[in-house]
Amino acid sequence: MTNPLQQAGEYPFQETFQELAIPILIILATFVAYYAISYYMKSRVQGTDDYMVAGRTIGPFVNGSAISATWESLATFMGVIALMVQVQIPFLAVWTNFLLSIPLIVILYGQTLRRLGSYTPATFCKDRYGNTMSVVMALLIVFVMLMYALGQFIGLAQIAEILFGWDYTLSLFVIAALVTGYVVIAGMWGVSYNSALQFWVMLTAAFIPMMFILNQLGSSGWFFPPLGYGDLVPEMQETNPGFFDMTYDTRWYFAMFLAMALGPIGMPHLAQRIFTSRDVEAGRKTVFWFVAVTGLMFATVYSVAFAGVYWLGQEGYEVAEADFDKMIFYLNFAFSGDTITGYVVAGAIAGGLSTVSGHMLAISAAVANDVVEAFEIDITEDRKTQFGYASVIAAGLIVALIALNPPAFLVVSILWAFAISAAAITPTIVLGVWSARVNRYGAIASSVVGFASVVVLSPHLFSGIGAGGEGLTADLGIDAIMIAFPLSILTFIVVSLIAERIDALDVDPESNRSLINEMHGYPDDDVDRFTSAAPLIVLAVLMLPILWWGIQPW
Template identity: 85%
Template sequence: MTKLLQQTGEYPFQETFTDLLVPMLIVGATFVVYYGISYYMKNNIKGTDDYMVAGRTIGPFVNGSAISATWESLATFMGVVALMITVQIPFLAVWTNFLLSIPLIVILYGQTLRRLGSYTPATFCKDRYGNTMSVVMALLIVFVMLMYALGQFIGLAQIMEVLLGWDYTLSLFAIAALVTGYVVIAGMWGVSYNSALQFWIMLTAALIPMMFVLNQLGSSGWFFPPLGYGDLVPEMQESNPGFFGMAFDTRWYFAMFLAMTLGPIGMPHLAQRIFTSRDVEAGRKTVFWFIFVTGLMFATMYSVAFAGVFWLENQGYEVADADLDKMIFYLNFAFNGNSVTGYVIAGAVAGGLSTVSGHMLAISAAVANDIVEAFELDVSEDRKTQFGYASVIGAGLVIALIALNPPAFLVVSILWAFAVSAAAITPVIVLGVWSARANRYGAIASSVVGFVTVVLLSPHAFSGITAGGEGLTAAVGIDAIMIAFPVSIITFVVVSLAAERIEALDVEPADNASLINEMHGYPDDGVERFNSALPLIVLAVLMLPILWWGVQPW
């Protein structure tokens, strides 16, 4: 098969559409609906609060679905399936950690930041640490969101390229214009309701076609794909016993926890979704719906990976690693034909649109709101909203331009973004909410050190400087978090406590006490609740064995 691929560039099964009419009608209809929702919601925008967090009025079911869609992305249909085929059963560790992140956002800071009136990490940093840290945070957010969105734009362009046969550059700018257009029209109002719809398009586009695939593969439980492949497991164990092996070093799983649980906590496009809830109770219900629908989607996509491996093994096909991200399309071409695969394409496009829109709003908030406030510019509410529109357009253009000549680490740029967030953003937010002893000097040092450590130790930036394992674990780009996260925490604690003892720095923990009490809903009664240095010291000490563990050869 490999020889055939090298000689002809073709596989012995259908790879592309032979009839475009129905697929084009399906994809075109979804875009019409997306724009219709955005246009209808446009009248709800009265100011920045409406544009960025939909006036904090989105209900739990819609919000839970929207968070899930924003969180899963086009990678769920393409790159994630490829990783599951390659990593196999250990990939469950990635998704388990993913699911922990949204409840932790609510528990660790969702309610407190709502009381403070913040809807971005940089807004919080301005109130908690001052203008300098706010600018640092805004720049980090822009970097992380660009990293995250880059893969989405390229994936969407590749889908359009395959679907329409256009040149890649034309496909890229066409999809950039389409995405930017509907985000600009309605901001978070339109994006929230569009994302909720996009989630259900994604789920049905994966779930329903997989019923027919599993039925034809011989599964008796085909009617519920998340579990329907269970009776095929004995055959899989015979043909591919390695599929169920937990083959990686223990540190790989722990690194997954640090990056994939703690990283999303600092992701602004996820936090903004929590802040769109009507109230705290609605936020809790939103988490329930998020976990339920996301779990259903994840389990469905695992059935896609299982079916793909099972099909390849039974047919004797071999697919190049670079093409594994197209497995869901190959399966549907083989078992369901052009029309159904057209709907699967629409689901993949929906995944890309929902995530990119969240990224662009986060970039817009960082540029149009956070930086304006950090420099205390005298800008009217209408002008800030206009800056929001301009920032979205600018973000779409910048991402498209970068995607014309993407960096070598494109495939794992999303995972790398999680590592940067975990090391440079999450500690600043969480410690700032829970300790009055955390100060601006510690926050700035922690963010800079965390960011630089991830970049330096990632094999995609400087190939001669690496950390962790080799092969696949190194290529994923997350091993560095085993060093970067504990170094970031230790830096935060040491610099914060040291700054208190330098008189010229004018650091007074009591200045933070009233703000933190306000965030947690306590009255300004003079009671010391978050002023002890002991929790910070204990946390820093706990990081030492993790750091030692991380620097050892894997």
Template identity: 90%
Template sequence: MISPLEVAPAEDYPFQTTFDTLLAPLFFIAITFVAYYAISYVMKKRIQGTDDYMVAGRTIGPFVNGSAISATWESLATFMGVIALMVQVQIPFLAMWTNFLLSIPLIVILYGQTLRRLGSYTPATFCKDRYGNSMSVVMALLIVFVMLMYALGQFIGLAQIAEILFGWDYTLSLFVIAALVTGYVVISGMWGVSYNSALQFWLMLTAAFFPMMLVLNQLGSTGWFFPPLGYGDLVPEMEAAQPGFFDMTFDTRWYFAMFLAMALGPIGMPHLAQRIFTSRDVEAGRKTVFWFVAVSALMFATVYAVAFAGVMWLTQEGLIDTVDEADFDKMIFYLNFAFGGDTITGYVVAGAVAGGLSTVSGHMLAISAAVANDVIEAFELEITEDRKTQFGYASVIGAGLVIALIALNPPAFLVVSILWAFAISAAAITPVIVLGVWSARVNRYGAIASSIVGFVTVIVLSPHAFGGIGAGGEGLTADLGIDAIMIAFPLSMLTFIVVSLVAERIDSLGVDPESNRALINEMHGYPDDDVERFTSAMPLIILALLMLPILWWGIQPW
């Protein structure tokens, strides 16, 4: 495990860390922004109502949608923070990405088609139909919080890039970025964001893939022409220089926590679910998943090659212990400055900006949907379709302003805030959606209790809120803020099941499982033929019993 030492500031590094000339990065960024706004302007003409604005009329094709999902799912952190974590966590970080790739197929399998049949845009819309207005409001608030946490890091990262490039004050950089991002989301809605995100994915991939070919070639790799695997013949040299680089060093519970947070967390992320809902039909949704997994795997493998090459290069130069830990975020830029120069690094910066834009636009649409659509539905406000669409525009602008204001005093963590959002989603959102789709026995009392318990447990046990309280391991794994999911997830599931079944026994609460049967049959495409489906309590009891050893396992010191 590499543990960088505290050393001289970045400007004293014996390698290039900033641009000698801004011509290349400004050219590439300008061209890409012209393309984004052109796509947004053209696609704006297709918006006729809320269905067009929120889910692009459910008409996006598989290849475009798969690329767009991958771009939304990835982020600026893919270029910066993820590489830094890979340098620190090394080969175990692949456990995170393996579970990430499971998330979109799980969305399709567990609830994608069922929510399409209900015409739901978001988890909160589903919660209104399934649990009632109170749970819909709780879910909308959770979604807004999680999306703010996720988007916060993107705004900060984009502002820092603008600050470095132009020498602007951080505050000015932040609000310029907020205006640019908000502008094209408002102009086009999901139509433009979908096609922009697809373009942004390929910008990200090419900005990592092709420059890395040059880097690996100069490092001496014979497989340099395919970076995802091209570093393979350098593995013996890496093992000699960094013997622990490929060790699976963490406790087994850490890898299980990765599954809970990184595979189950995205299931509750509305900006990912919305992408599934934009598909034309079920068959297109399946093809979308294929393209998502294929292109995401290519991107992730390429980025891993970046981290590998960065460690290799710094080790060869004798500089691995001279780089400040926070500056590993900039590894991809350092590598390209060293091996490609300003022009190639300018294109890499444009790819990084594309990563930030693609993700934050999805977050802002999710926040917009939660506020403009879910709140209106929850309170049963009578407004016209045109007014609802206008409310969506205003919500995007408001979301951009709120995120920018929060980012004025940014937290000490950037990528970690994204991982924290996954943990909260897994504990507080995912159980409510999945069990609500597959069991008529869960109800609003259990759902509200589960969401509150899951959310509070992650907050309390995370090192980012109260610091002195913790769960799981120590050091880097605890700092990531994911260990708490080993307690929060099983506790949330137990709360959901126990409270729901107990509420059935209290006559004054008026819980009737049979009232949910017709709705669930409708979601799964079954006719209302009085056949008993999804009404047995036994699967819930078995699930609750399975949660007990997981909870006990998570409570034990690592």
């Protein structure tokens, strides 16, 4: 029989630190390490190429760890565990698709954009589609990064507010100042090595404490948490018989693929990591290390959610949904005490810092590099780098100010950002790399339609207008991608092919041939490659049943 509890402060287990000294020392030690790395790497920043992509010299293991940290975020420690507790086994669909994203970036465009010397998708759009599309892409990137970063800033501030009792506003601006400081100091050099360290802080902060927790819960495989909970499955089925049910509409799982596998392809803070590799071979090895370490991290996080649900069921506790995101802290307070929980908090903070630093660099690149180039402003390399510093500071301040009074839907703003990226950014990049027949008119129309479709059909801004299912899956803001993505692709292809037929628009597919051949490493030998309309027509036809499927009532 469960004990219904409606709010924090009424639970029969420890919720906050009783002894703060050692936890604060642990967290301060990690910040000292992050700033020391940034200061040490500062001397390597000689220009924009160093600041934005670390001179393209980061090795595979460091880069793979850094990508994983940037990609996982604070949500891994809080929001993801909360959703796993609530959604249970179906949430694995999110992470399965997430793991596809970085390999897809490398396969679909990572090395092609590298050959062009692009820092961001907007830089590519300037070369491929022209200045107008470059500005549109830069604005989309800034919006998506702000949505993503908002959740990180608020989560970091809430950790300080909830666990340490600090004022939220003070916590928010302290976090903003600390993050902005070490990003400004060393750019991608410092962020890359800091993110690599932060990944291992995150992993050990989840993995090692879970060993002790699973051991106390009675698991014989406690020494390897990603699989150690396996012998507790029979007991879990008794206390929580619905935990392993795949309960949602098939379209929800397909929407997960569209948003979570294709959305990150358009995320510049992930693409920039690929561009920091030394060469093509290093990029491939980076993907291997990313998949290996990220898989280990996700499997460990799943063990946390499993143990949390199992523990609540065994003890007869019931936790309010609003407190699900604190599950990893509750577990460690209950089984490991304040000191180890302090290191767990340091791991959660590392997740937030690693991701938000990538967001701020992406915003900086969009403003300091893409906008400057789009408007063809003639400034020196030193001035451009200084503009990058200023953009990082401005981004930190703007995110902190918005986070003071965040929109009501912020709890799922990260997932919403992925849906927008999948519909408005990814098609423009991928089709632009692989087809000479798409053009600036199709790209602009596709981005606008994709963005507007997600915004209008998601349940966050306009009540009474929506798409997809109801309840939790709709609230996540991802269902709309079933309509927005195919609509965006169809718009891109149809508008591009029609524009070719209008003489006044002056569209010549042959003018793109040399650029695309260059991206793919072919010499300019006048061979027709990527100029056929047939693949585009086939793709458009494939989008029609997906669009029809998404429109039908769930």
